[in-house]
Amino acid sequence: MGFKEGFFWGGATAANQYEGGYLSGGKGLAIQDVITGGDGRNNIPRRMALKLADGSTKFIDRRGTEVPDGAVPYVDENTYYPSHVATDFYHHYKEDIALFAEMGFKSFRLSINWTRIFPNGDEKEPNEKGLQFYDDIFDEMLKYGIEPQVTIVHFDLPLHLATEYDGWYNRKTIDFYMNYVETIFNRYKNKVKYWLTFNEINFCKDYTNLGITEALSRPDKVAQAVHHLLVAAAKTVIRGHEINPDFMIGMMINYSEIYPEDCNPENMWKRITEKRLRTFYTDVQNKGFYPEWKLIEYKNAGIELKMEEGDLETLKAGTVDYIGFSYYSTSVATVNVDAKRTASNLESAVKNPYLKANDWGWQIDPVGLRIVLNELWDRYHKPLWIVENGLGAIDNVEEDGSIHDPYRIDYMKQHIIEMKKAVDEDGVDLMGYMPWGCIDVVSAGTGEMRKRYGFIYVDMDDDGNGDLHRARKDSFYWYQKVCQSNGEEL
Numbered sequence: 001m002g003f004k005e006g007f008f009w010g011g012a013t014a015a016n017q018y019e020g021g022y023l024s025g026g027k028g029l030a031i032q033d034v035i036t037g038g039d040g041r042n043n044i045p046r047r048m049a050l051k052l053a054d055g056s057t058k059f060i061d062r063r064g065t066e067v068p069d070g071a072v073p074y075v076d077e078n079t080y081y082p083s084h085v086a087t088d089f090y091h092h093y094k095e096d097i098a099l100f101a102e103m104g105f106k107s108f109r110l111s112i113n114w115t116r117i118f119p120n121g122d123e124k125e126p127n128e129k130g131l132q133f134y135d136d137i138f139d140e141m142l143k144y145g146i147e148p149q150v151t152i153v154h155f156d157l158p159l160h161l162a163t164e165y166d167g168w169y170n171r172k173t174i175d176f177y178m179n180y181v182e183t184i185f186n187r188y189k190n191k192v193k194y195w196l197t198f199n200e201i202n203f204c205k206d207y208t209n210l211g212i213t214e215a216l217s218r219p220d221k222v223a224q225a226v227h228h229l230l231v232a233a234a235k236t237v238i239r240g241h242e243i244n245p246d247f248m249i250g251m252m253i254n255y256s257e258i259y260p261e262d263c264n265p266e267n268m269w270k271r272i273t274e275k276r277l278r279t280f281y282t283d284v285q286n287k288g289f290y291p292e293w294k295l296i297e298y299k300n301a302g303i304e305l306k307m308e309e310g311d312l313e314t315l316k317a318g319t320v321d322y323i324g325f326s327y328y329s330t331s332v333a334t335v336n337v338d339a340k341r342t343a344s345n346l347e348s349a350v351k352n353p354y355l356k357a358n359d360w361g362w363q364i365d366p367v368g369l370r371i372v373l374n375e376l377w378d379r380y381h382k383p384l385w386i387v388e389n390g391l392g393a394i395d396n397v398e399e400d401g402s403i404h405d406p407y408r409i410d411y412m413k414q415h416i417i418e419m420k421k422a423v424d425e426d427g428v429d430l431m432g433y434m435p436w437g438c439i440d441v442v443s444a445g446t447g448e449m450r451k452r453y454g455f456i457y458v459d460m461d462d463d464g465n466g467d468l469h470r471a472r473k474d475s476f477y478w479y480q481k482v483c484q485s486n487g488e489e490l
């Protein structure tokens, strides 16, 4: 058996972590452009500089502190911002796509930067230079037979929509977003077939993603903003199919496993409630309605969602064609409040004594991948696509320029073995595998460069030093064999 013919072996990136060119070609500022670097291993968070009402500046933790009313995040000229150059896909796209082709990629996931197309987000007419940039990229990919997979929004709301409209809390943002979607769907309808709506929709809950003030203290605002996201995602599916019935439009969720600590029923119940941070979104986007428990939760919390006429029908009609998900590590559910914790992507996790972790504390769990593939398949019976997976690690460049990364090869090999079992033994319909940061990119969680995922090394450090030259790591040659043998040679 093995992986199906045409299985999408590839790799994944996101504009704000990879592209750079942060003001080139008429691009506007995205929220990500005002976020500094941090240091994940020493718990130094990424921050934002705010211009306060009295003209003074204050730096805040981008996730741990609220943006006060009237404060405006801005680019402080004495501060380094990793997204501004990132690893400069903007100027290296031909070279990079040629390297992906050399590895044998069948598909490549990238995101469109909303602010290249609509610099402020609320313009009526798009920026032609931005549109042309992605035309050039898609043409380059198609030249090599590489199928694009496009994330419509990957954590980069236009800053203007946050400061002027309160981001996704404002219903108008749905209209601005739909104008953007309509524009890119019409423009690229003959070049792009596979789309993803919001990256890791289940992690869109703070200023960085939703662009709303009071994201920490006003659960009602977050709930309303999330409702707008879900309606927008459903409208995307409906409109996309009208524009091109062949479009395959998926959701994108971080879907990792959470094990009950033991057979204590309380721990199992904890697991169910923690999993709801994921199943809420997969249920709405696949079944087309809010689960009962969520409505009860909102009611008990005194949250009254403002639904417009037609919203429920939209959710029902706009269910996705496939489920794209990221998978890196797993966690444990326990009622023991003193349980040891460790880092995980964009949230913290409880330590699992059976698992090892990477340098950032993310627990490595290949079997967990088979478990979630089965869970998702059994619950929805929709095609699945692993659109992110991989190991963040520090790579050393040897004197002769070579980079030996057996740890990365081992991580992926173990995950592919489990994927294969899910396909061969469990009958899961899997469309593709897209390791994250197939070329080194800025870390989303920490803003570091030293946390690398790529098969391709990029010379750039945490402070912006480096000449950006590209180099093939050992994993490059290993993954080339994987792609060329359709996953048979590991």
Ligand code: BG6
Residues within 6 Å of the ligand: 014, 017, 199, 200, 254, 326, 345, 346, 388, 392, 436, 442, 443, 444, 445, 446, 451
């Ligand atoms: C996911 C995101 O959360 O994990 C990516 O979709 C991110 O944007 C990836 O880069 C890995 O996380 P990190 O923090 O190691 O970059």
